[in-house]
Amino acid sequence: METTIILIAVLVLGAMALVVAEICTPTFGVLALAALGALVWAVCLAFMLNATFGIGLIVVLLIGMPVFIYYAVQILPKTPLGRHLALRKAQAPAGQGTPEGERLQQFVGRSAQAETILRPSGTIRIDDQRVVAQSESGLIQKGEWVTVLRACGTYVLVRKVGGPAAEPARTEGSGDDATGGAQ
Missing domain, CATH: 2.40.50.140 (Nucleic acid-binding proteins)
Known part of the structure; x- marks a missing residue:
């Protein structure tokens, strides 16, 4: 029983670590699915111990995981790893500086x-x-x-625009003067 509780704690902490890793890396949900699998396994083990413990773990996870993910997203950009992963300021437009x-x-x-x-x-x-x-x-x-x-x-x-600012617009066959070539 004691080892099962330790295994449940390890699975929940591992799932939390996998969620943070999912936020930091482009795995397209693979680590999130692994975290979900670890949480399902932890809940199954909790129900094997006691139905009340299983329901309690589900309630804690339903409230705790969204809160954990929210704070992970809020705090991560302020850590050295988060500062390395995120852009600090907008990039210059393409071609600027060339x-x-x-x-x-x-x-x-x-x-x-x-x-x-x-x-x-x-x-x-x-x-x-x-x-x-x-x-x-x-x-x-x-x-x-x-x-x-x-x-x-x-x-x-x-x-x-209608014509250049400094030069008059010329059309084909207009001649040299502005009257259209008539003298």
Whole structure:
């Protein structure tokens, strides 16, 4: 009888350790199932000793295990192991800090001309440089003017505008003056 009680205690403590290990490792529920099996075994042993002891163990486990799991999740991030497992602050957005991302920052707010059709990705030309771009929404035809909204890693996000800020928009066959070639 004494060894059975010790075995029940070992099974319950082992199940608690397995629950903590499940929280810390990506076992996809395997350790949680092992913990559940240990608890079922402990309850079966408790019922073999005495029905009252078995019912008491079930009540203690139904109340105690959720409380234990709650506190394990609350306390674990504050331990050295938990600090090692969890992210402390948000990671930088993709492309931030890369040479390409820093180079593209200089184009934010500037106008450019679509060199290819942006559906939604394509290329634009800014100061004789080809830059990979993605339209904010919709299709942008080749030759249309866009404004660079922001640098997103290795490409820029653009929005279609009526024309460039500094240059007049030219259409094919318009001639050299603004009257459409008529003199």
